[in-house]
Amino acid sequence: MTSEKDEGLEADLLALGAALDVPSPPPADVAAAVHARLRAGGGQGPAAAVRARLETAQAPPRRTRRRWVLVAAIAAVLIAITAATPQGRAAISRVLEYAGIELQLTDLPTATPTPTELPTAKTGATFPHRTPAVLGTPDRTLTSDNGRVLSMFWGDVTDGVRLDQFDGGLSPVFFKQLRHQPQPVRLATGEAWWIADPHPVGHIAREDGTRTPLRLATRTLIWQANGIGHRLEGAKNREDAVRIAESLR
Amino acid sequence: MDDDEAIARSLTGDLSAYETLVARYSALAHRTAALLGAGDEAEDVVQEAFVKAFRHLASFRRDAPFRPWLLRIVANETHNLTRSRGRRADLTVRLSATAEAAAPDDPEGAALATDRRTRLLEAVRSLPERERQAVVCRYFLQLSEAETAQVLDWPLGSVKSRTHRGLARLREEVGRDL
Numbered sequence: 177m178t179s180e181k182d183e184g185l186e187a188d189l190l191a192l193g194a195a196l197d198v199p200s201p202p203p204a205d206v207a208a209a210v211h212a213r214l215r216a217g218g219g220q221g222p223a224a225a226v227r228a229r230l231e232t233a234q235a236p237p238r239r240t241r242r243r244w245v246l247v248a249a250i251a252a253v254l255i256a257i258t259a260a261t262p263q264g265r266a267a268i269s270r271v272l273e274y275a276g277i278e279l280q281l282t283d284l285p286t287a288t289p290t291p292t293e294l295p296t297a298k299t300g301a302t303f304p305h306r307t308p309a310v311l312g313t314p315d316r317t318l319t320s321d322n323g324r325v326l327s328m329f330w331g332d333v334t335d336g337v338r339l340d341q342f343d344g345g346l347s348p349v350f351f352k353q354l355r356h357q358p359q360p361v362r363l364a365t366g367e368a369w370w371i372a373d374p375h376p377v378g379h380i381a382r383e384d385g386t387r388t389p390l391r392l393a394t395r396t397l398i399w400q401a402n403g404i405g406h407r408l409e410g411a412k413n414r415e416d417a418v419r420i421a422e423s424l425r
Numbered sequence: 426m427d428d429d430e431a432i433a434r435s436l437t438g439d440l441s442a443y444e445t446l447v448a449r450y451s452a453l454a455h456r457t458a459a460l461l462g463a464g465d466e467a468e469d470v471v472q473e474a475f476v477k478a479f480r481h482l483a484s485f486r487r488d489a490p491f492r493p494w495l496l497r498i499v500a501n502e503t504h505n506l507t508r509s510r511g512r513r514a515d516l517t518v519r520l521s522a523t524a525e526a527a528a529p530d531d532p533e534g535a536a537l538a539t540d541r542r543t544r545l546l547e548a549v550r551s552l553p554e555r556e557r558q559a560v561v562c563r564y565f566l567q568l569s570e571a572e573t574a575q576v577l578d579w580p581l582g583s584v585k586s587r588t589h590r591g592l593a594r595l596r597e598e599v600g601r602d603l
Binding site: 189192193198215 | 451460475542545549565578579
């Protein structure tokens with residue numbers, strides 16, 4: 177390739193970009209429209225937006241809902257109700273999005289997926305990640321999904337501890353099918369959710385939204401810190417999970 | 426009020442502060458959505474993106490620039506839209522009329538320039554989707570490689586290679602006529 181030609185083409189592209197007619201409404205109108213939508217959805221802040229969205233969801237028993245709503249509001253966690261997937265609309269009563277994980281609350285028994293692993297790569301993670309001090313150096317580390325997911329393993333593959341860290345602040349990376357609401361947990365660093373029962377977990381590819389059922393996950397703690405989603409699987413119990421989560425350095 | 430202050434105030438629920446941010450980035454957000462293929466639904470995409478950005482504001486890393494973070498949400502919403510439409514995200518923009526009037530004393534030269542641009546735009550339109558996205562971000566939106574990687578949620582290496590392949594294809598398409 178000749179760099180001179182490249183520069184000419186690049187200059188042409190820049191000029192073309194500048195000559196493109198992309199109409200947009202007056203910024204003040206857009207700002208007002210967004211303001212109105214946020215106000216209609218409970219515009220007191222991100223926490224209130226979460227609360228408002230939760231209240232429009234199908235209501236679980238009242239006490240549970242109040243607790244759920246209160247904790248969500250205090251923590252200002254990022255939960256949004258999204259439409260259920262078309263194929264699962266009938267079975268799934270609610271879909272919550274939290275820390276890059278889509279939680280599908282379902283009343284029906286869920287099928288156990290065949291264990292699958294994501295294709296892994298040698299490329300490093302594309303985001304800053306940490307290691308839990310109480311577990312020390314992982315026995316095995318894998319990255320997948322173009323460096324978007326980093327998985328660390330300690331101990332036995334099937335019975336050990338696994339920590340996934342993923343850049344999933346905006347669109348979910350994993351989905352989980354749950355029969356019971358996850359329990360809110362306080363970490364020193366913020367809010368987390370504890371899923372006590374085994375549940376199917378799957379992966380959502382960023383590029384085309386492909387959903388791959390992975391395996392049946394055991395008890396898991398999920399939380400978000402600094403925009404990074406975390407799921408810790410296989411801790412002995414809730415207290416153990418909290419201890420590991422709080423030791424991230 | 427700079428971005429950081431507007432974000433800090435938005436996080437406390439100050440919607441007027443958030444309006445400032447929306448107004449500031451509105452034109453760029455529309456341009457991004459339209460050029461990435463939202464077509465005549467760009468306005469809906471942008472509104473949805475701003476609403477979503479507000480709800481996710483707590484996850485924004487305050488030491489990072491706001492612009493690529495926001496544009497990533499816009500790109501994501503555009504991606505969701507085109508995916509739900511189940512077809513390719515076409516680049517449906519037009520050359521603005523003012524480009525033709527840029528050189529009134531040289532109508533032939535201006536017509537030639539317009540013709541070249543039309544052919545180049547056509548060539549960009551027919552690029553494979555990912556190469557087109559890379560070219561659109563790098564040249565039409567003038568984002569850096571790192572910003573493009575963040576906005577499209579690709580590894581940096583993919584931005585480089587897809588841009589490179591896109592340029593090679595464009596050179597092949599239009600170069601032989603020049």
